[in-house]
Amino acid sequence: MRLTTKGRYAVTAVLDLSFHQQAGPVSLADISERQEISLSYLEQLFARLRRNGIVVSTRGPGGGYTLSRPAEEISIAEIIVAVDESYEAANCSETGNCNGHNQCLTHDLWHELSQEIHRFLNGISLAEIHSSQGVAEVAERQNSRYRPQTGIVAPLKKMAVEPAD
Amino acid sequence: MRLTTKGRYAVTAVLDLSFHQQAGPVSLADISERQEISLSYLEQLFARLRRNGIVVSTRGPGGGYTLSRPAEEISIAEIIVAVDESYEAANCSETGNCNGHNQCLTHDLWHELSQEIHRFLNGISLAEIHSSQGVAEVAERQNSRYRPQTGIVAPLKKMAVEPAD
DNA sequence: TCAATTCCTAGTAAAATGGTCAAGTATTCG
DNA sequence: CGAATACTTGACCATTTTACTAGGAATTGA
Numbered sequence: 495m496r497l498t499t500k501g502r503y504a505v506t507a508v509l510d511l512s513f514h515q516q517a518g519p520v521s522l523a524d525i526s527e528r529q530e531i532s533l534s535y536l537e538q539l540f541a542r543l544r545r546n547g548i549v550v551s552t553r554g555p556g557g558g559y560t561l562s563r564p565a566e567e568i569s570i571a572e573i574i575v576a577v578d579e580s581y582e583a584a585n586c587s588e589t590g591n592c593n594g595h596n597q598c599l600t601h602d603l604w605h606e607l608s609q610e611i612h613r614f615l616n617g618i619s620l621a622e623i624h625s626s627q628g629v630a631e632v633a634e635r636q637n638s639r640y641r642p643q644t645g646i647v648a649p650l651k652k653m654a655v656e657p658a659d
Numbered sequence: 660m661r662l663t664t665k666g667r668y669a670v671t672a673v674l675d676l677s678f679h680q681q682a683g684p685v686s687l688a689d690i691s692e693r694q695e696i697s698l699s700y701l702e703q704l705f706a707r708l709r710r711n712g713i714v715v716s717t718r719g720p721g722g723g724y725t726l727s728r729p730a731e732e733i734s735i736a737e738i739i740v741a742v743d744e745s746y747e748a749a750n751c752s753e754t755g756n757c758n759g760h761n762q763c764l765t766h767d768l769w770h771e772l773s774q775e776i777h778r779f780l781n782g783i784s785l786a787e788i789h790s791s792q793g794v795a796e797v798a799e800r801q802n803s804r805y806r807p808q809t810g811i812v813a814p815l816k817k818m819a820v821e822p823a824d
Numbered sequence: 825t826c827a828a829t830t831c832c833t834a835g836t837a838a839a840a841t842g843g844t845c846a847a848g849t850a851t852t853c854g
Numbered sequence: 855c856g857a858a859t860a861c862t863t864g865a866c867c868a869t870t871t872t873a874c875t876a877g878g879a880a881t882t883g884a
Contacts, residue, residue, distance in 0.1 A: 688860085700842060
């Protein structure tokens with residue numbers, strides 16, 4: 495599992511979608527304007543999100559995208575993985591310099607780590623972020639074009655992790 | 660916090676170092692050969708690792724690198740951050756498209772997430788990986804040039820995370 | 825039919841990644 | 855001292871990824 499800006503864009507966009515879909519499908523043009531992500535980039539991202547069953551599309555006028563499931567059932571991990579595609583098996587074990595002999599000290603480590611992070615992000619649903627205090631404030635700001643208060647945000651609640659001491 | 664192959668390379672290299680330093684400083688040439696990472700790329704990585712106080716260098720014949728501290732006190736997060744450098748503040752809040760008005764829905768989310776992952780990786784020390792069953796096996800294989808068993812590895816112990824349900 | 829919208833393909837500039845090359849500087853063994 | 859070893863620095867490069875542009879096709883509501 496990689497963590498890059500691409501996944502971040504995707505999460506932003508889907509989160510925006512989850513905030514606005516109650517009034518029907520949300521067009522990418524709207525998301526593009528609100529989040530300042532280029533339309534065509536959104537098209538790329540949403541093509542993958544659609545192929546991965548995270549969103550469904552409605553064509554024609556008034557069309558757009560809708561979450562395929564309730565926000566409670568969509569995790570951050572899912573979104574990031576959908577948008578990244580490839581890579582998972584590409585780095586080791588099959589291709590590359592690690593196929594069959596003494597290589598790749600951290601192969602297993604990385605795999606475990608990757609899974610752990612995946613598990614972590616899988617435990618956070620869109621709905622949880624949606625209901626997070628700070629995000630809601632920002633979202634409202636984006637609706638009503640207010641000036642921001644510089645206040646910092648309440649941390650997400652469900653994200654507590656027991657650090658190994 | 661980003662997770663890319665660069666950080667992975669760095670962790671691999673430092674882990675290799677931790678396995679071999681008891682006989683004195685380890686040269687990058689050795690690590691390069693064992694881990695099949697190009698010498699010059701290692702030089703880049705170790706320059707940053709040194710600047711960040713993770714390793715110390717010894718010059719002259721028989722020189723090389725050594726961990727600056729016991730492996731118990733070096734976390735995976737530290738290594739990855741050292742090698743990544745930049746980025747932390749670069750994406751939002753100061754530069755970019757998010758400076759002062761209604762932008763960046765996931766800014767706070769990402770920050771929290773990032774910190775959470777950081778906290779997680781910070782809870783895993785080199786020493787823990789060192790003593791992890793599977794990694795030790797692979798390391799031994801790399802020393803003695805055995806053929807690998809395809810067996811999968813015991814998961815790291817301290818990495819348990821309470822998934823938000 | 826018309827316009828809104830998704831869908832698809834192709835291309836592309838800029839950045840990041842992963843790595844090479846070359847010319848150093850320090851250190852220390854002999 | 856001299857040479858070998860090893861780190862240091864900086865320029866450079868190929869490839870991939872990122873983020874975006876352009877253009878058009880398909881679909882559908884009004």
